[in-house]
Amino acid sequence: MWIGRMARACIAMLAALCLASPVYAAPIAIIVNTTSLMGTAVDLAFDLTASTANTVKITDFSSDGILDESSILTDGDVTGTLPGSIVLTGPGFLPIQYSETILLGDSLTFTFETSALQVDLQSFAPDNFTFFILAGGVPITDVGRPDDGALLTFDFGIESPVLTVYSSDTLPVREGIVSNNVAEPGALALVIAALLALAAMLPVAQFQSRK
Numbered sequence: 001m002w003i004g005r006m007a008r009a010c011i012a013m014l015a016a017l018c019l020a021s022p023v024y025a026a027p028i029a030i031i032v033n034t035t036s037l038m039g040t041a042v043d044l045a046f047d048l049t050a051s052t053a054n055t056v057k058i059t060d061f062s063s064d065g066i067l068d069e070s071s072i073l074t075d076g077d078v079t080g081t082l083p084g085s086i087v088l089t090g091p092g093f094l095p096i097q098y099s100e101t102i103l104l105g106d107s108l109t110f111t112f113e114t115s116a117l118q119v120d121l122q123s124f125a126p127d128n129f130t131f132f133i134l135a136g137g138v139p140i141t142d143v144g145r146p147d148d149g150a151l152l153t154f155d156f157g158i159e160s161p162v163l164t165v166y167s168s169d170t171l172p173v174r175e176g177i178v179s180n181n182v183a184e185p186g187a188l189a190l191v192i193a194a195l196l197a198l199a200a201m202l203p204v205a206q207f208q209s210r211k
Contacts, residue, residue: 029176050090064105
């Protein structure tokens with residue numbers, strides 16, 4: 001009896017954790033070649049526009065340029081600083097933003113991942129993450145970029161998220177390979193495995209309790 005009650009309690013607890021834990025999309029690495037602007041002071045701007053409580057996590061920032069920590073500006077729910085990790089948290093119909101000045105070197109890279117709450121598409125557009133490089137407060141624009149001068153946009157909170165990068169001769173941008181991404185069971189998969197294992201224990205526990 002006691003074993004059966006404990007197993008049922010564990011299943012309930014794990015189910016609650018499964019529902020409460022955020023699910024994240026696979027991380028995406030971005031590489032920007034900044035050689036043509038080497039030695040130029042610019043602002044890096046990371047924006048989140050969201051109708052949900054979705055988050056964007058920026059990690060693994062690397063550059064041979066020089067960041068100016070005294071220049072950091074944030075708007076909305078933002079935690080962390082470069083070159084560490086940054087988290088932008090919705091909702092925010094006006095952009096939730098982190099910006100910091102950098103003296104550019106040859107390149108910069110970062111990785112981002114988003115949570116996966118679903119957007120009510122009947123009422124709102126997909127949640128959107130956008131990255132800019134600004135010179136004098138104005139996006140560095142080039143042929144093929146959207147009017148706002150974004151280097152990348154990522155629409156998410158939808159069944160099939162859409163990443164678009166805007167590469168050019170001035171600022172070549174590409175998607176990279178996420179390093180140190182050792183394949184291991186995700187948190188959700190571990191919870192499901194634990195639920196199945198505990199569910200299998202119940203008949204045994206019930207049989208033993210009848211002895």
